[in-house]
Amino acid sequence: MIRFWRQAPLPLLLLILGYGFWVSPDFKEIAAGVALFLFGMLSLEKGFKAFTGGTLEQVLRASTNRLWKSIAFGITSTTLMQSSTLVSLVTISFVSAEMITLAAGIGVIMGANLGTTTGAWLIAGLGLRVDIAGYAMPALVVGVILLLQRSKVLQGIGYLALGVGFLFLGIHYMKEGFEAFQGAFDLSGYVIPGILGVLLYTGIGMLITVIMQSSHATLLVIITALATGQISYDSALALAIGANLGSAITTAIGGMTANLGGKRLAIAHVLFNVMTATVAIVFIGQMAWAVDHLGALIGLADDEYLLKLALFHTLFNLLGVILLAPFTGVLERALIKYVNPAPKSREKPLYLYPGALETPATAISALRKEVGHLYDNAHDLIAHGVSLRRSVIDSDQSLADAVKNTRRIIPLDVDDVYEAKIKSLHSDIIAFISEIQGRELSQQSVEQLYDLQQASRDIVEAVKATKHLQKNLSRHGLSANPLIRERYDVIRLQIARVLREIRQLRTQDPETVTRLSLDAIKLSVQKSGRSFTADLNELIRGRRLSSSIATSMMNDENYAFEICSNLIEASHALLLPPTRAEQSAEGQLALNEQDIARMAGGNSNPRTRTHTDENEKTAG
Amino acid sequence: MKTKKLLARLAGFLSADQTAQREELKSIRKVLKKLKAKERDLTARLEQTPPGDEHEEIAQKLQVIYAQRRKGVERVRELKGRTQNPSPS
Structure with missing residues (x-):
């Protein structure tokens, strides 16, 4: 994540943000929400890292020896960390260090894609209904107190609490910003019907995710925009597909700096997400129909678009896992066969790359x-x-x-x-x-x-x-x-x-x-x-x-x-x-x-x- | 959990030193097992090798394994004595 921002043309970004802050106070609030949300994710990442160095590694090794275990591990860890990017990048580093197999890595990535959908449920179900900022304050206070302690474990918990606090606060600001934004500017007037609209919104979702380096943040934007009527339900579905694709690009950027094992896993991630997205785009009508029926079954009202969006997100990721899981072995063999190292002299390090320092x-x-x-x-x-x-x-x-x-x-x-x-x-x-x-x-x-x-x-x-x-x-x-x-x-x-x-x-x-x-x-x-x-x-x-x-x-x-x-x-x-x-x-x-x-x-x-x-x- | 198990756990908790010694004993036995397997392999090879440089090399390797196993067996005896008759602390 940090690497991307370093490489991005920072002055241009600051200029655009500065202009936005000057023109619209609502934009300022939305941007602050995104910034707080991302900062919360950084804190969570830091908190979880405090617990690595033994325990995480042992758990990882024991939990990835079967495909179903790898998938379950991906779901659980992403649900806990609320960052599929972090789980994917850590998995790449484990595959690169040959601590887990490529097949196990693919399983974890599939699980991470499913696990990330819990974020949509969290934001849609809780974030916009409850006064989430009320929960953020105690988390922030407790977090800071724990952060000042000497024990590394307490500091780790402190970072986790801060992370949760900032995530909640970010959601709150975004919600406020979009609500105020609604009166000034109505995006729903720009809905493009048909497949062109789906593709366009998928592209936009992808772009937002690549810029923010977090599909979670994108989903938050989508859900809040949908809640305030800024975008239509159909456009939100396409944006969610785009967010999934964008997260694969984030991992791919991380994977490119890894060694061969990491590159193979990054390619598997991109293939998986592209395939899932293609299926979702092609069958978007049928998927929406399935969401309506399933939603009715679990008691969602017709106009509960937020939860329906979360359901759609879960459904199309689940579909991807069901479609790909039987072919994990085939995919692993194909990647090993076709993705080979470029011929290079032996003096270059084969295993040392920044990701290994995770x-x-x-x-x-x-x-x-x-x-x-x-x-x-x-x-x-x-x-x-x-x-x-x-x-x-x-x-x-x-x-x-x-x-x-x-x-x-x-x-x-x-x-x-x-x-x-x-x-x-x-x-x-x-x-x-x-x-x-x-x-x-x-x-x-x-x-x-x-x-x-x-x-x-x-x-x-x-x-x-x-x-x-x-x-x-x-x-x-x-x-x-x-x-x-x-x-x-x-x-x-x-x-x-x-x-x-x-x-x-x-x-x-x-x-x-x-x-x-x-x-x-x-x-x-x-x-x-x-x-x-x-x-x-x-x-x-x-x-x-x-x-x-x-x-x-x-x-x-x-x-x-x-x-x-x-x-x-x-x-x-x-x-x-x-x-x-x-x-x-x-x-x-x-x-x-x-x-x-x-x-x-x-x-x-x-x-x-x-x-x-x-x-x-x-x-x- | 049965009382016996609970008591065994408690005893283990109270005698951390003994637990460490048991761990050590287990590890040494594992290494001794590896050495024994190697010894068997080398002895078989020695019987099939005609006298000469290679024969001498194998015999030398066996000599080293004997010395290492002797050290290991002595340590095992020492540890066994200690775990059976723990010294008063």
Whole structure:
């Protein structure tokens, strides 16, 4: 919503409003009503956000595993929040973070469309009959008192009360404004009959909703205008259809900034609303007839147009749900098949977008995926850095044979690839983390953020070490001297094994994988390092290798150790178990550095990572 | 709700420390189960692998799993002792 206003030509808008205020005091009252109504919605949004960060996410996941549950969830949440836009945008962020499936997202959107119709009932049934401003005042007072409290929960409730208060006050001002407006200007004289009129009013309804970014506000305008006789009942029906279409556009604007999952859901929303609107426009006569009959059944008088409009709104949205719900699976498959990412280089973030910041859970989930993306880029670069194809690492082929049979060093400008595929992504990750840190987070979220930031840094360190290693590898890796070649083969094999082991762990079912498997990789790296050094010392003692090449090898083995250790540490953050209790259990069972050093066959002094830049000074 | 259930709930509420320990016990057992499954898988692979580098790698992985499971079993014993004989507070 805010983004739209930022992009809108603000001076022009202010000019039009200024002119309106100058010309008509009634317009001023109507505009103030809309402004208060929108402000009330913002407050409600803020209030509900105070309760996210755990509860909402858990409820969402449990409530969307079946289509009917998704629809029911959409109805309930929209009824409570009185904003289908908010529910749709939050759903987009959940689908984007792959926390719920696309089909579940479509279900929630359908439910939200139905849930939003409760607003029409509320406004038509209560808003214009009861002195709603009378209820607004206590809500505002209570809201402000709660807002001044320290407890976040009370503040959240305060925002909710303020939201309700401002919504009611907005309705009141709009009603007053339209009543006064009626005497001065009669819109009902401009009724256009036939399909042209329906299309025109649908367009107007859509436009008002896009401008106000709220179908609720549009419905309020429609209902108050209808109540004061400014527009005819038929025009109001068409305007309500337009309001529905407009709300899809609002979501589409939000969805366009999301990732692929979000875009697919936004498209589903537009398709759903366009289809529902088309059916409603084509069968508007039959629908009006059905409303009359149903209205009579539930005891509505013929001239109770407000409630009849609310009934129409509910009926055509319900019709849309009934028509589309059986095809949710088909729609999901079609969207996955036809809506594909534009080919783009891998260095662009795939999961970080502003919508993911909606809640801490979506933000951290998106961040974990992005660090995984960075890891994948680093995996490819490091594999090439040790002159092995990614396909070889990912296959079951013997790595020892692949290393032994290497005939050429793969040409690679590590600096170039680092700049393009690693550094830019790392910067985006760091920027995203600072964005999240600006929000309120639980202790657990803070720890997860720290781990992911550290993982991103570890990946970068591994790539930097690859750069140094690759320089010597291209010089000596395929040396004609078998003693040198064999030592470099050992280094390459160790790195390739770590890449393969981690890749296998990351592709396994998260239910069966445990981070404890990383201990075995650590032990293997430690053992390999010790045996390498012992071998090298023997060769130096026997004067079979010159000390200069031996020094280079020692440095390179150190780089290899850096690469492996950093990759292991990074994957530690990526292979996070589902619950905190399991994380702590794994922590208790994990071998510490001393255990690993002892098992590697030496004293219990662990070999620790050194910073790559420190090695740079001694690089051979 | 039956009285027994109510009493169990009340006891759980009053001994938050014990509840945490039970949770810990449950999580460790879950992880131990994963390790056991992995161990079985690796043992089967070890039997089919001829002596060589790969054989050695698998044996090493098994060695790590034994060490981790030992730690886990010790912790389980410790926690079981505590939940059965809670220390006076």
